[in-house]
Amino acid sequence: MTSNSVNADELVAFAEFLADQARSILREAGAAPTEIQYKADASPVTDLDRRIEAHMVSFIDDRYPDHGILGEEHGSRDLDAELVWVLDPIDGTAPFIAGIPVYGTLIGLARRGRPYIGVIDHPATDDRWVGMAGKFARHNGEAVRTRHCESMADAFMTNSNPDYLDAKEMSAFTALKSRVRYVQYGGSCYAYAMLASGRTDIGLDAKFDPFDVFAPAAVIEGAGGIVTDWSGNAIDLQWHGQILAAGCLEMHEQAMSILANPENA
Numbered sequence: 001m002t003s004n005s006v007n008a009d010e011l012v013a014f015a016e017f018l019a020d021q022a023r024s025i026l027r028e029a030g031a032a033p034t035e036i037q038y039k040a041d042a043s044p045v046t047d048l049d050r051r052i053e054a055h056m057v058s059f060i061d062d063r064y065p066d067h068g069i070l071g072e073e074h075g076s077r078d079l080d081a082e083l084v085w086v087l088d089p090i091d092g093t094a095p096f097i098a099g100i101p102v103y104g105t106l107i108g109l110a111r112r113g114r115p116y117i118g119v120i121d122h123p124a125t126d127d128r129w130v131g132m133a134g135k136f137a138r139h140n141g142e143a144v145r146t147r148h149c150e151s152m153a154d155a156f157m158t159n160s161n162p163d164y165l166d167a168k169e170m171s172a173f174t175a176l177k178s179r180v181r182y183v184q185y186g187g188s189c190y191a192y193a194m195l196a197s198g199r200t201d202i203g204l205d206a207k208f209d210p211f212d213v214f215a216p217a218a219v220i221e222g223a224g225g226i227v228t229d230w231s232g233n234a235i236d237l238q239w240h241g242q243i244l245a246a247g248c249l250e251m252h253e254q255a256m257s258i259l260a261n262p263e264n265a
Contacts, residue, residue: 006083008132011117014063015107016130018056019121022089022105025052026123036097046097049073052089052105060085070110070237072211079237084110086214086237092188101125102190108214113236115227118218120193129193131222137196146225146247147198152254155180155201158191164207169242172230173204175262176255192216195245196223202255203245210235213243220245226252230259 025048035047053073060069064085068078071087078084085108090096092103101124109117120129129144131137137144149155157180165173177183180202184191189212194200196219205212213235217227226249228234230242244259246252 006111008117008135011083011109012130012132015109015117015119016128018059018107019105019119019128021055021059022052022107023121023123025055026090026105046090046093049089049093053087056085056087056089056107068110070210072209082112083116084113084237086110086211088189088211088215091212092190095186095188100186102186102188104189104193106189106211106215108211108218110210110214110237114234115214115217115221118215118222120189120215120219122190122193125190127190127193129196129219131196131219133218133221135222137219137223139193139197144197144223146196146220146223147201148248148250149201150248150250152179152251152258153181155251156199157183157202157204158187158195158200159183159185159203160188160191160205161186164205166206169206172259172262176202176204176258179258189216192220192245195225195247196220198223198247201247201251203243204230204255206242208243209240210237216245224248228252230256232256 029048050073053071068081068084070076070084088106090103091106096103104120104122107119115133118131129139192203195203220227225247227245230244
């Protein structure tokens with residue numbers, strides 16, 4: 001598919017269709033026990049993770065066989081394609097296993113390697129965010145925007161789990177933590193959706209992969225926010241590691257400065 005043939009409305013609608021499919025499977029499963037295994041990095045995975053991703057991939061293969069796919073559970077193909085679907089069937093598998101309803105399905109679409117379209121779907125709370133980087137973001141059909149926060153002392157920050165940070169990252173995180181008003185832990189992708197909705201100001205994590213961040217990045221950037229690595233570099237399909245999301249340029253620049261020089265914070 002060439003850039004001239006991209007139909008953004010059609011792609012957004014298809015991304016939501018995929019979210020509907022994932023939500024249907026998750027709701028059907030409900031509280032039923034799931035088969036739990038552990039990956040090489042000790043993170044859990046369930047039979048539903050694999051089933052949902054395979055289901056979404058089957059629809060992509062049928063509708064857009066020339067698109068690439070990067071999935072958490074079933075690998076990738078054609079990552080050099082102009083359009084690449086970036087899938088996380090259950091973001092927050094550990095909360096899902098524990099019955100804590102912050103888990104969701106992430107459906108991202110990369111264009112030329114960058115976040116383009118994103119869906120963050122939360123079936124447990126009946127919430128869905130849809131966005132296109134630089135264009136729009138919606139929560140359950142209503143437009144959302146990130147909020148403007150000029151003072152780090154007023155900033156509300158989220159972090160998925162500080163256990164994922166190595167010693168150097170923890171030093172930088174601690175310096176930033178000492179400057180913000182409050183840090184909330186453990187929200188998985190729901191925390192990044194809240195940033196897009198203007199409820200928080202900074203999202204900071206590490207040990208992330210593209211499927212963890214492409215959908216949230218498109219939504220946040222569609223809502224007026226910024227998503228990069230800790231040094232301000234753009235994320236792409238080969239990226240892995242640290243993520244910094246902010247609701248406005250001031251917060252992003254101040255956070256990067258602290259992360260780069262934690263000893264001066």
